[in-house]
Every structure is written in C-alpha cells, then in structure tokens.
Amino acid sequence: MEIYIFRVSSSKKNKRLIIFSNNQRPPLILPMASSHTHSPQDPKPLIVIHRIPSFSLTFAHRLIPSFSLFDPLAAAGDADPAAVLRSHAAEARAVLCVGPSPLGKETLDCLPSLEVVVTQCAGTDHIDLSECRRRGIAVANLGDAFSDDVADCAVGLLIDVLRKISASDRFVRAGSWPERGEFSLGVRVDSYADLQLEGKQVGIVGLGSIGSRIADRLIPFGCMISYTSRHKKPNVSYPYYRNIHDLAIKSDILILSCSLTDQTHHIVNKQVLAELGKDGVIINVGRGALINERELVKFLVEGEIGGAGLDVFEDEPNVPKELFGLDNVVLSPHQAVLTPESIKAAQDVVVANLEAFFSNKPLLTPIGWD
Amino acid sequence: MEIYIFRVSSSKKNKRLIIFSNNQRPPLILPMASSHTHSPQDPKPLIVIHRIPSFSLTFAHRLIPSFSLFDPLAAAGDADPAAVLRSHAAEARAVLCVGPSPLGKETLDCLPSLEVVVTQCAGTDHIDLSECRRRGIAVANLGDAFSDDVADCAVGLLIDVLRKISASDRFVRAGSWPERGEFSLGVRVDSYADLQLEGKQVGIVGLGSIGSRIADRLIPFGCMISYTSRHKKPNVSYPYYRNIHDLAIKSDILILSCSLTDQTHHIVNKQVLAELGKDGVIINVGRGALINERELVKFLVEGEIGGAGLDVFEDEPNVPKELFGLDNVVLSPHQAVLTPESIKAAQDVVVANLEAFFSNKPLLTPIGWD
Known part of the structure; x- marks a missing residue:
C-alpha cells in the first residue's frame, strides 16, 4: 500500500494551507520516501485523512514518525474514492x-474497523455525530484550542460595529476626512445611542468555551451578560433564558457562539431579528447557517436591525452583495480561528488525541453525547 | 450688552455639531430673545465662550437659564476679537x-477677572496651563466622562490591527473572497505570530483614567500589562517603567493614552519605534503629536514595525497618504470620544463645574498642578 504525502501548495483556494505553512519548520514539502510506505508489515497504525480538495494536511511531518497516513482523495485519481x-x-x-469535509454514513460504511474520528476543525457540524454515536465511534474535537481567538474576534467585531471602526477606516482611506470634514457614522444617524458598550445587554447564544470567554472579555467594558444554551450552566451567575426569543427581547446585542446542529440551524430567524429590534446588533462567530441570512440581509437593508458583525456566512465564500454598501456591517472571511498560535495549539490537540487513542489512553x- | 446664541449649523466642518444635534431636545436653534441679553442689571453670571470657527456650543439651552453667554467670535464680525x-x-x-480652541497668554490678558477655565474637550493641550497656574486661574477638564469610550476604541483598534478586521472587511467588500479564495492577511506574512492577543506584553503610556480602563479591558484577553507615567502609581501592581524606552523594549504593543504636553510631544520617536521592533504594534488614542508621525510612516512603509491603530494624527484632518495602502494599519478620524452617551456625560460635567464655581463650591x- 502506498502512502500519500501532502505538499504545501500555493493554490489560491488553499487559504489555510498558505497560512499554516508560514509556521512550519521543517518545511512541509516532504520527500515521497519509500520508508514511509504502509504495508502489512508496517507496524505503524493507519490513519485515514478525510478531506475536501481545497484542504490539505499541513502538519504531516508531526504524524509520519508514528503513523501511516492514507489519503483516499489523492489515491483515487479517476477512481471512486469510496x-x-x-x-x-x-x-x-x-x-x-482535515477541514470541514462532510463525514457521513457512506464514508463510515467503507470503514468497518473505525473506532475514532479526530477533527482538525473548530466545529463538528461536518460530522454525522448521531451516526458515529450509533456505531460506537468516538469523536474528538479541538477542545478549546481556538476558543480564545474566536472570542477575541467576536469582541473585535462587536466594538467595530458599535464604534464603526472599519467604516471610519474606509472613510479616511477614501480621503474623505479633509474633503467632508465629518464622518457621517453611517446611515442611521438616529441610533447613535447604540455606540457605547457600557450598559449594553449582551445575549450570548451558546455559553460554551467560546461564549464564556466572550462574556469574560465583555465584563470590564460594562456590558451586562445573559445567555441561552441547551441547559442552564451550573456555577454561572449570568441570567439564563430557556430560548433565544426571550433572550433577544432582553438584549441589545446578540452574539452567536454555538455549534451548528439540526436544532440551531436558522435559530436566528425573522422573529428573532424582530425581537432584537431596530437598534439591535448581531455578531456571528459560529456558523453562517445559524442565521437565516436572507432575512438578516432584508432586516439590515431596510434598517430594521441596528448592525451586524459576521465572520461566517451561509454560502461561503459568497457574501450577499447587498451588505457591501452598509457602514453598520462588518464582514470577515471566516477567519476567527486563523492565528498561528491557535493553529499550532489545534495541531497539538490532534496529535495528542491520536497518540492517546493508539496508546489505549483516554x-x-x-x-459528549448529550 | 448683547448675547450671542449659537445656531446648529450643518456646515460640513462641524462634525461634532451635527452629531451632537441629533441628541438635542429641545432643538438648538434658539430664538434670539431679548430676555437673554446681558446687561449690568442682569443678575446671571457671565461666561465667555472660547471657540474656533468650526466648533459651536451645542448645549446652550442647558446654560442659558442660569448664565449669560458671550461669544466674542460671533460678536466680533470684522472687528478684532481681542x-x-x-x-x-x-x-x-x-x-x-468649546472644542480645542487655543487659550494662551493673549486671551488671558483680555480677561483680568478670570478665575476659572472649564473645557468641553477631552484633552487640555489647547490651554496654556502654566500661564493659568501662574495667574491663579483654576482649570476644570472633563474628568473621566470620555474615558470608557476612549478605552473601548483603543481595544477595538488593537484587536482590529492584530486580527486585521478592517483589512478583511475591505477584502470581502471588494469581492475578493470568492475570486482569490484566500485572505492574504497583509504584506507581512512572516509575522503571523503577532496576531493573538493572549500573552502579548502591552505597554501603556499614561496609566490615567483612560489607560487604567484599557488595562482592565485587556486583562481577560490574556495580555500582560506594564506602564510608564510621570510617577509610579500607588496601589497598581503592573510593572512600572521610568521611561518609554524601557517600556518599548519590553512590549509587543504600545498604547498611547497620555496627555500631550511639552514633555510628551514626540515621545514616540525613531528610537522608541526601533525599540518596539519589527513585530511591535502601536495604538494611539491620545494626540497625534505624541508620535513623530513622519518617522512612524517611514517605519510602517519599510516594514520596520508590525502595525498601527491610529485615532489621532499630527495634522488632522490630514492623514499621511502613504498609510492608505497598508493592511496592518487602522485609521480612525479622531472619533474615540464620539458616542452620544459620553458627549452627554461631558456636557453634564461642564454644567456641573460651572454651577459649582458660581455657587462657591469646589x-x-x-x-492638578503636579
């Protein structure tokens, strides 16, 4: 059996690849050495690399000493990958x-000996968790390797939307400051009262490792935190709401930091947006499909909601063009987890999970399967 | 003696006016009522409004019931204001x-009875403080009315520079995400290690009401704070450095939140920028002239410093055009104090100071005169 080793490509689609590669020593263009082939005599355990074409494994050098890697996508060529x-x-x-490659029943059917799925992604919405659970396959995510970065990004987007930092940066770069002598602060002149963070009611949807870090960060700004999640958290003093509607009614700002599941798909719909109200601001660092994007665009364009800071979208990399002209919107290309420190931390978690599994450790x- | 009442103008230069005016009830176009004239019989104390043409008093309605207001600029016409x-x-x-109107010896010479200067500005660099002190004239600033807003803005600029939020917003709006499939994260590909806030050494220049609020906000992000100021602060546990050089050598990020004085003019010079280093980031929410802007531009253009978030500039509203093409720079048109909540708070402080003075209260x- 041959082993397929990944090259660092400079393909324009390989955003993460390019970024990862700057953090790599030794460089990731590894030789196709015969000593790395996997054969029945090879004592190294086999790991299947599950990916979509635009993603590649960027830290193969950390796995090759201990594991044999098999990439069906690279191996298949014109053949059927299954x-x-x-x-x-x-x-x-x-x-x-590697990356958000959908992993469902069809792939699992090809792998009758499978015991564990380890993912390099921040989310697990690409994995059919209930099918894994049914088959007794354990799933390891990244824990909180990315949580600090995502929380930082959420707070950055929030300050940016409220204080219009990106919009004013555009204003300055356009040379408008000396020409116009003023910064109009966007189209909604009557809603300046939204600009200050202090005293704002912030509703967090999903108070997990990311959401709780967002709360920690916003407390010194004078924000008042409340939240909704599947269950009320023990040892958390922030007010809990059973559903997003009650939370939205209570909140000036809604921050989405929950997983995308069947239950949370389009959790922000027309009704929630109306409940958040004309001065309400929404921040999404979860997944695009947490929001009914068509409705959000409508609310934003019609001025029925105060603003939005979005790192994720329903049809990435496509962003609704209606948003491009709005100064009360900040658009970020799904990069909340893209610092090298957290990428390194994520790789550490992946390697540690694989090593633990093959050493019969937890x-x-x-x-969890709750 | 006639009284001159200010009108809300929609002049394009009157940025603050336009913004203030949205917050005003009743509207500020007050009638030139004869009952408001100031005469020797008028029992209301006289206040001189000191301003530059592009600024006007926007809360005259709060002062007129108790005070007579005299605006020499409006009264002078073609005559000599002095x-x-x-x-x-x-x-x-x-x-x-009102606004940063320079107040020096020449004006003070015209006002032999002057006992107090109350300013509506966040800074006092427009006032000749040593001359006031010499003459026994008290000066009241805005206390910490604007401090929360400025601290919020500083943190927003910092996250934006590190995580390139404005740059990525431009990237998305330009339609480049689907076309290029990646976000290049600026020109300095080798310095991604700067992006995460956690663990960064943040040096604050001036740990007053703004600087200490910035520190409070950055602690939950995992930043390590140290500072320099005229004196070591009692009851502050952050490491203190006697001068900006030692602080810059120690810091990944330098945040300027001190007053502009003779001592702090160009406090960030070529040497400090070199000490901060290639990956260093500088945030300025103080005054433009705290930095030798020409040197900063040179360092940024040549990649000798990591990035900058600037709310203030040496020659506002003119911003060095060399910065317009840089993705590691965020440019904000001196708007750190422009939320309606803090503007209202600032007006409250001005009114309270004037009422206290004329009631013989402190x-x-x-x-302070330290």
Missing part, C-alpha cells in the same frame, strides 16, 4: 478530518 | 472652551 477507501483502508481504526477532547 | 473681548467681557470670571474635576 471504492479506494474500502479496498485500501478497511482495517483503519482512525480518521483525521482521548483528550472527546465530545 | 478688542471685543476686552470691551465686553472684562468682568467675566469664567471661560468655557470644582468637580479640577486638574
């Missing part, structure tokens, strides 16, 4: 998800 | 500075 998987990796006990960051 | 001041306001005991926010 067939390649069946014929070459039927004995694999572990899958490593996974570091298994997801 | 002569008008001498002949019409020699008995004035109070001056209200000023609320006198500046």
Whole structure:
C-alpha cells in the first residue's frame, strides 16, 4: 500500500494551507520516501485523512514518525474514492478530518474497523455525530484550542460595529476626512445611542468555551451578560433564558457562539431579528447557517436591525452583495480561528488525541453525547 | 450688552455639531430673545465662550437659564476679537472652551477677572496651563466622562490591527473572497505570530483614567500589562517603567493614552519605534503629536514595525497618504470620544463645574498642578 504525502501548495483556494505553512519548520514539502510506505508489515497504525480538495494536511511531518497516513482523495485519481477507501483502508481504526469535509454514513460504511474520528476543525457540524454515536465511534474535537481567538474576534467585531471602526477606516482611506470634514457614522444617524458598550445587554447564544470567554472579555467594558444554551450552566451567575426569543427581547446585542446542529440551524430567524429590534446588533462567530441570512440581509437593508458583525456566512465564500454598501456591517472571511498560535495549539490537540487513542489512553477532547 | 446664541449649523466642518444635534431636545436653534441679553442689571453670571470657527456650543439651552453667554467670535464680525473681548467681557470670571480652541497668554490678558477655565474637550493641550497656574486661574477638564469610550476604541483598534478586521472587511467588500479564495492577511506574512492577543506584553503610556480602563479591558484577553507615567502609581501592581524606552523594549504593543504636553510631544520617536521592533504594534488614542508621525510612516512603509491603530494624527484632518495602502494599519478620524452617551456625560460635567464655581463650591474635576 502506498502512502500519500501532502505538499504545501500555493493554490489560491488553499487559504489555510498558505497560512499554516508560514509556521512550519521543517518545511512541509516532504520527500515521497519509500520508508514511509504502509504495508502489512508496517507496524505503524493507519490513519485515514478525510478531506475536501481545497484542504490539505499541513502538519504531516508531526504524524509520519508514528503513523501511516492514507489519503483516499489523492489515491483515487479517476477512481471512486469510496471504492479506494474500502479496498485500501478497511482495517483503519482512525480518521483525521482535515477541514470541514462532510463525514457521513457512506464514508463510515467503507470503514468497518473505525473506532475514532479526530477533527482538525473548530466545529463538528461536518460530522454525522448521531451516526458515529450509533456505531460506537468516538469523536474528538479541538477542545478549546481556538476558543480564545474566536472570542477575541467576536469582541473585535462587536466594538467595530458599535464604534464603526472599519467604516471610519474606509472613510479616511477614501480621503474623505479633509474633503467632508465629518464622518457621517453611517446611515442611521438616529441610533447613535447604540455606540457605547457600557450598559449594553449582551445575549450570548451558546455559553460554551467560546461564549464564556466572550462574556469574560465583555465584563470590564460594562456590558451586562445573559445567555441561552441547551441547559442552564451550573456555577454561572449570568441570567439564563430557556430560548433565544426571550433572550433577544432582553438584549441589545446578540452574539452567536454555538455549534451548528439540526436544532440551531436558522435559530436566528425573522422573529428573532424582530425581537432584537431596530437598534439591535448581531455578531456571528459560529456558523453562517445559524442565521437565516436572507432575512438578516432584508432586516439590515431596510434598517430594521441596528448592525451586524459576521465572520461566517451561509454560502461561503459568497457574501450577499447587498451588505457591501452598509457602514453598520462588518464582514470577515471566516477567519476567527486563523492565528498561528491557535493553529499550532489545534495541531497539538490532534496529535495528542491520536497518540492517546493508539496508546489505549483516554482521548483528550472527546465530545459528549448529550 | 448683547448675547450671542449659537445656531446648529450643518456646515460640513462641524462634525461634532451635527452629531451632537441629533441628541438635542429641545432643538438648538434658539430664538434670539431679548430676555437673554446681558446687561449690568442682569443678575446671571457671565461666561465667555472660547471657540474656533468650526466648533459651536451645542448645549446652550442647558446654560442659558442660569448664565449669560458671550461669544466674542460671533460678536466680533470684522472687528478684532481681542478688542471685543476686552470691551465686553472684562468682568467675566469664567471661560468655557468649546472644542480645542487655543487659550494662551493673549486671551488671558483680555480677561483680568478670570478665575476659572472649564473645557468641553477631552484633552487640555489647547490651554496654556502654566500661564493659568501662574495667574491663579483654576482649570476644570472633563474628568473621566470620555474615558470608557476612549478605552473601548483603543481595544477595538488593537484587536482590529492584530486580527486585521478592517483589512478583511475591505477584502470581502471588494469581492475578493470568492475570486482569490484566500485572505492574504497583509504584506507581512512572516509575522503571523503577532496576531493573538493572549500573552502579548502591552505597554501603556499614561496609566490615567483612560489607560487604567484599557488595562482592565485587556486583562481577560490574556495580555500582560506594564506602564510608564510621570510617577509610579500607588496601589497598581503592573510593572512600572521610568521611561518609554524601557517600556518599548519590553512590549509587543504600545498604547498611547497620555496627555500631550511639552514633555510628551514626540515621545514616540525613531528610537522608541526601533525599540518596539519589527513585530511591535502601536495604538494611539491620545494626540497625534505624541508620535513623530513622519518617522512612524517611514517605519510602517519599510516594514520596520508590525502595525498601527491610529485615532489621532499630527495634522488632522490630514492623514499621511502613504498609510492608505497598508493592511496592518487602522485609521480612525479622531472619533474615540464620539458616542452620544459620553458627549452627554461631558456636557453634564461642564454644567456641573460651572454651577459649582458660581455657587462657591469646589470644582468637580479640577486638574492638578503636579
């Protein structure tokens, strides 16, 4: 059996690749050395790399000393990847998800020996969790490796929307300051009362490792935190609301930091936006499909909501063009997790989970099945 | 003696006016009522409004019930404002500075009865403080009315520079995400390690009401704070450095939140920028002239410093055009104090100081003479 080793490509689609590669020593263009081939005699455990074409494994050098890596996508060529998987990796006990490659029943059917799925993604919405659970396959996510970065990004987007930092930066760069002598602060002149952070009611949707870090950060700004989540958190003193509607009614600002699941898909709909109200601001660092984007665009364009800071979108990399002209909106290309420190931390978690599994130790960051 | 009442103008230069006016009830276009004239029989104390043409008093309605207001600029017409001041306001005991109108020896010479200067500005660099002190004239600033807003803005600029929020917003709005499939994160690909806030050494220059609020806000992000100021602060546990050089050497990020004085003019010079280093980031929410702007531009253009978030500039509203193309720079048109909540708070402080003075009570926010 051959092993496929990934090259650092400068493909324009490989955003994460390019970024990762700057953090890599030694460089990731590894030789296709025969010593790395996987054969029945190879004592190294086999890991299937599950990815979509635009993502590649960027830290293969950290895994190759201990594991054999098999990439069905690279191996398949013109052949059917499922067939390649069946014929070459039927004995694999572990899958490593690289990027948000959907992992569902069809792939799992090809891997009858599978015991663990380790993902390099911040979210697990690409994995069919209930199917894994049904088959007794453990799933390890990244724990809180990305949580600080995402929380920082959420706060940055919030300050930016309220204080119109990106909009005023555009204003200055356009040379408008000397020409116009004023900064109009966007179209909604009557809603300046939204600008100060102090005293704002911030509703956090999903008070997990990211949401709780956002709360920690906003407290010194004088924000008042409340939240909704599947369950009321023990040892958390912030007011809890059973559903997003009650939270939206109470909040000036709604921050989405929950997972995307069947239950949270379009959790922000027309009704929630109306409840948040004309001066309300929405920040999304979760997943685009948490919001009914068509409705959000309508509310923003019609001035029925105060503003939005969005790191994620329903149809990435496509962003509704109606938003491009709005000064009360900040648009970020799904980069809340893109600092090298957190990428390194995420790689550490992936390696540690795989090493733990093959040493018969508990996974570091298994997801719960609640 | 006639009284001059200010009109809300929609002049394009009157940025603050336009913004203030949205917050005003009743509207500020007050009638030129004869009952408001100031005469020797008028029992209401006289306040001289000291301003530059592009600024006007926007809360006259709050002062007129208790005070007579005299605006030499409006009264002078083609005449010499100093002569008008001498002949019409020699008995004035109070001056209200509206906007950063320079107040020096020449004006003070026209006001022999002056006892107090109250300013509506966040800074006092427009007032000749040593001359006031020599003459025994008290000066009241705005205390910490604007401090929360400025601190929020400083943190917003910092997150924006590190995480390139404005740059990525431009990237998305330009339609580049689907086209290029990546966000290049600016020109300095080798310095991604600067992006995360956690663990960064933040040096604050001036740990007053603004600087200490910035520190409070950055602690939950995992930043490590140290500072320099005229004196070591009692009851502050952050490491203190006697001068900006030692602080810059120690810091990843330098935040300027001190007053502009003779001592702090160009406090950030070529040497400090070199000490801060190639990955260093500088945030300025104080005054433009705290930095030798020409040197800063040179360092930024040549990649000798990591990035900058600037709310203030040496020659506002003119911003060096060399900065317009840089993605590691965020440019804000001196708007750190422009939320309606803080503008209202500032007006409250001005009114309270004037009422205290004329009731023979202590000023609320006198500046110290240390």
